[in-house]
Amino acid sequence: MSVRTLGRLLTVGVLLVLVGLGLARVRTDTTASSFLPKDDATSIATKAAARSFGADPVVVVAESTEPGALLAGEEILKLVGLEGALAQLPDVSVVYGPGTVLNQVAGQARNLLATISGRRDALMETARRKALADGASATQAKAAADRSVRRFDRRYGGLLVQGLPAGLPTLRNAAFVRAVVLDADQQPRQQWRFVVPRDNAVAIVIRPRDGLDQRATERLVGAVDKAVDEADLDTSRVVVTGMPVVASGLAQVLKREAPLIGAVALGLITGCYLLLPWLRRSPRRVIPILTTLLATSGTLALFGWLDHPVSLGVVAFLPILLGTGSDFPAYLTRGADRRIVIVTGLAAAAGFGTLAFSPVPLVRELGIALMVGIVLTLLVGVVLARIWTQPAVRPTLVEGTDALPRTSMGRPARLLLVGTASLLAIAGWSVLPRLEIEASPERLIAGAPAMESVDQAEEILGTSGEVQLLVRGAQVLTPESLDWMRRLQELIVLRFGDRLRPVVSPPSLLAFLGDKPTAEQLQAGLAQLPGYLRAAVLGADGRQAVLSFGIELNDVAAQRELLAQIMREAPPPPDGLTLDAAGLPVVAARSYGLLSEHRYLHAGIGILAAGAVLVIGLRRRREAALAVSAALLATGWGFLGAQLLGISLTPLTLALGSLATATACEFTILLGAARHHRLLLRSVLVAAAAATAGYLALAVSELSVIRDFGLFLAATVGLSLLASSLVRILLPATLAPRERSDPGELEPPFVPQPKVEVVV
Secondary structure, three states: OOHHHHHHHHHHHHHHHHHHHHHHOOOEOOOHHHHOOOOOHHHHHHHHHHHHHOOOOEEEEEEOOOOOHHHOHHHHHHHHHHHHHHHOOOOEEEEEOHHHHHHHHHHHHHHHHHHHHHHHHHHHHHHHHHHHHOOOOHHHHHHHHHHHHHHHHHHHHHHHHHHOOOOOOOOOOHHHHHHHHEOOOOOEOHHHOOOOOEOOEEEEEEEEOOOOOHHHHHHHHHHHHHHHHHHOOOOOEEEEEOHHHHHHHHHHHHHHHHHHHHHHHHHHHHHHHHHOOOOOOOHHHHHHHHHHHHHHHHHHHHHHHOOOOEOOHHHHHHHHHHHHHOHHHHHHHOOOOHHHHHHHHHHHHHHHHHHHHOOOHHHHHHHHHHHHHHHHHHHHHHHHHHHHOOOOOOOOOOOOOOOOOOOOOOHHHHHHHHHHHHHHHHHHHHOHHHOOEOOOHHHHOOOOOOHHHHHHHHHHHOOOEEEEEEEEEOOOOOHHHHHHHHHHHHHHHHHHOOOOEEEEOHHHHOHHHOOOOOHHHHHHHHHHOOHHHHHHHEOOOOOEEEEEEEEOOOOHHHHHHHHHHHHHHOOOOOOOEEEEEEOHHHHHHHHHHHHHHOHHHHHHHHHHHHHHHHHHHOOOHHHHHHHHHHHHHHHHHHHHHHHHHOOOEOOOHHHHHHHHHHHHHHHHHHHHHHHHOHHHHHHHHHHHHHHHHHHHHHHHOOOHHHHHHHHHHHHHHHHHHHHHHHHHHHHHHHHOOOOOOOOOOOOOOOOOOOOOOOOO
16 A cells, blocks of 8 residues: 555545544534524623523423412422422522412511511500609509500501401411412412413423523423422423423424434435436446535534534535535536536535525524535535546537427527516516515424423413513612603503513512602512512612513514514603613514515525626636526526415525525536536436435424425425526527527537547
8 A cells, every 4th residue: 555545544534533523512502592683682682681580481380170279288388399499400590480479478478477566566565664664553554555556556457457368478378378369359460470370370480591502401491390290299281381491392303303304315315316317337326425425524523613503404404415415526427527517516605605694593504504515515526526537528429419408499489488487587576575484483493392382381371472671771770760660561561461461570579669669668679579589670780670571472573563663652761771672572573574674685695696606617607697597587486486375484495595596506507518418417307306305305304494494495496497497498599599509608619529438
């Protein structure tokens, strides 16, 4: 073995080891942050709220068969224990539920009783001593002491009877618990519905600390499940839900599906290259598959080495790269001009790379991964093709002949067909502003196993998301600011109460102070609040406060308008304070707005980028114009099909232009090369079949957004091939029917050669 060969083997071995180590470091991210823009003002406000008050909560909803069963006897004590255990978990910011609320209320009531009793005893003792000092007898001194507290008893005794009609304030006193939680109609009081939504249901809210990664989120959800099981509550149903639970469930789906979908795609694509009539039986048939596997592994390994988590887009990434990336080494093994293949591949990479401009992180990461993967595929494909492919020998053709089929249509028919195809594409681009865009995180992850628990919890709580109105300033809680928050909350309840439900806020927790508390009364009232409830609405430094409202995660466009209307109608805050909307529904609405406002940019930027690469890289600009025309046609047809079929776009399918460009430009350019290289025509058809097969592999996913994406892409391949054929065969014949094709458009001047049998 030569030193050169040994060096090559060592280099390959080192690269494979690095790829393997990188793959071992790959981690996923299916938290809500992967669906939402990170640098927008609403995201910044949401992060600020999460730092002070905790991130999106895990919610435990427990139901009992009988009303009030969970708030009586041993069950309420179990709830207190469960909430205490949850509060001790790592990465938990705050926990509140009915057990701790009632326990704190009972404790404060006992403290109040003790204070009143102590004050009464002090008054009696002072009066008795004064009477004795004035010379009164013991009997007279006792009478004086009794007289001294009569006025006190008249003032406070009535309050105690009114405030404590159910007896001693203890958790074991069922009458006391009912009096605190239930109103006169035996329904949960409005201020406690965030922890007692129904008379037979309770809710425990666990807010994680801000910034939990995927692994920490999964650990927290597992710990909550374990704590709930160990509490052994007597329930008819217990649901653990919330966005962290959904993220954990998505992670499990991703871990299970990524290798499955990759394997299915690999099997289907391998079948295309091995079974379809493309090459004679030869080891070179495996070059496209081997090249793409190496490039896919290298791309994922790069994410691992950079310690950058891959989002849900990784499930879509594998079949796309396997389907599209395998085309370029396939062309190289058939003797296609290397320059043409490389330029076309770089155009596809540029089209994918423009997805990095999407405001949705999972789309950005998908675009970056595809761009890097295509470039790696080209690099590996060129190396393997140089090693295994024999020198290209042009097939014997008579000068001036064309390997592409010719149309027998007359000029009027061709004009009609071309005009109709163009009008349909124009119609598709014109309806783009009217197409519905699905940007709700809840709908985007429909099909995830945790979504069932979200629906169950929403049935009880009436909400599945939370909007937070974040108040910031040097001192956010003063009598003036509390009055403003109260008016703001009343406005929301009166105007938008059918869509927003109060959860917890400073005005709700301090309602016992009345409408116009003084600064001293406000501070005294804050001191009476349980620490965990105070932390749920007021930052530790007093510079932030939050009003939380429950909302259903459904129509994002309607929610966007609702939030905008609230901010317009909100009374202006006092001087020195600012008001911002925060929370997952707010950021989702903002994400929808960013996507909706720049539809043409997201849909067309990939086409422009790919066209620019082709203009720079190809010898004839006409070829770039034809490729861009095919991409415009395929994309317009795709949008028109979505409109006619009533299909909503997603952040992934909105970028149809970038996705269609890769195949439309590839097919157009390579069909042009196939005019004088008949074997390439067969390669284009096999590549189209392989790409379609790879995309269809996504149909095995449990997630509807991934399944729909796969079907959408498979249809896009067909539209791209149709558009490429149109601009390559029909359009030139229509525009210049008598013009003979120039055999040197894409390749060096054609020189007739003796017929040579190529054994492959």
